[in-house]
Amino acid sequence: MKTIGLAIAAVGMFAGLASEASAETVQRYNYATRSFETVDANRLHHRAQKTRRPAAQFMRKQVRIQTAEKPGTVIVDSSRRYLYFVEGNGLATRYGVGVGREGFGWSGTMKVGRKAEWPGWTPPKAMIIRERKKGRNLPAYMEGGPANPLGARAMYLYRGGRDSLFRIHGTNQPWTIGQQMSSGCIRMMNQDVEHLYSRVPVGSKVVVIGPDGRGANRIYSELGAAAAPNLLDVLFGG
Numbered sequence: 001m002k003t004i005g006l007a008i009a010a011v012g013m014f015a016g017l018a019s020e021a022s023a024e025t026v027q028r029y030n031y032a033t034r035s036f037e038t039v040d041a042n043r044l045h046h047r048a049q050k051t052r053r054p055a056a057q058f059m060r061k062q063v064r065i066q067t068a069e070k071p072g073t074v075i076v077d078s079s080r081r082y083l084y085f086v087e088g089n090g091l092a093t094r095y096g097v098g099v100g101r102e103g104f105g106w107s108g109t110m111k112v113g114r115k116a117e118w119p120g121w122t123p124p125k126a127m128i129i130r131e132r133k134k135g136r137n138l139p140a141y142m143e144g145g146p147a148n149p150l151g152a153r154a155m156y157l158y159r160g161g162r163d164s165l166f167r168i169h170g171t172n173q174p175w176t177i178g179q180q181m182s183s184g185c186i187r188m189m190n191q192d193v194e195h196l197y198s199r200v201p202v203g204s205k206v207v208v209i210g211p212d213g214r215g216a217n218r219i220y221s222e223l224g225a226a227a228a229p230n231l232l233d234v235l236f237g238g
Helices: 002-022 041-050 125-133 190-197 231-236
Strands: 025-030 035-040 061-067 074-077 082-088 091-096 108-117 153-159 162-169 180-182 205-209 220-225
Touching: 061 082, 082 220, 091 190, 108 162, 153 190, 162 190
Parallel strands: 074 205
Antiparallel strands: 025 035, 061 091, 061 220, 074 082, 082 091, 108 153, 108 205, 153 162
16 A cells, blocks of 8 residues: 555656646737737647648748849738749749738838847837837847747848848747738748748848838739649659
């Protein structure tokens, strides 16, 4: 009986440790409420992968495109919620994105000034002040990781050699893709921002079309989905 009692106690202690571990929490920024919330750190990443996804039209897709921009250029159409990576030969990869909410949209030409994997987040002073007036206290800095609002990757947009404070970054809330919910940054699903990150070196040109879509037809035209490769060409290298 003593042995059984010790075994039960050990099981109970293990369960208690497991429960304590699973109870570890982190602060996550909620774009819908524009405030931080406490979440279970051990379940966050798994839940993010299973949560509802964006509408089908915002999933990654190769399309035909007409543009004078050189291969390697990134074009963001805020009005349509798409980001295009120009590949050349009339093709581009199209990604769905989330963009600035009303009053936070912008347009212009930038360059990727630097890049980071699982970046930390330092909220701009203006954002800290703005949110404090609403009764929301943002941290001065937040370590990178699954709970961080910048997601898995970030490309920092520079103008004239200086950080514009705008970024192309991931998100742990993929359902916000296709919506106007950010403070001006371009948000992508984590798997998409990782895919783009691997293709865009520092110094790459980024053209952003504003939320009203003005001038978009002078920058690019999307001509529909890219044709599927011919099976014989794939097999025999045609």
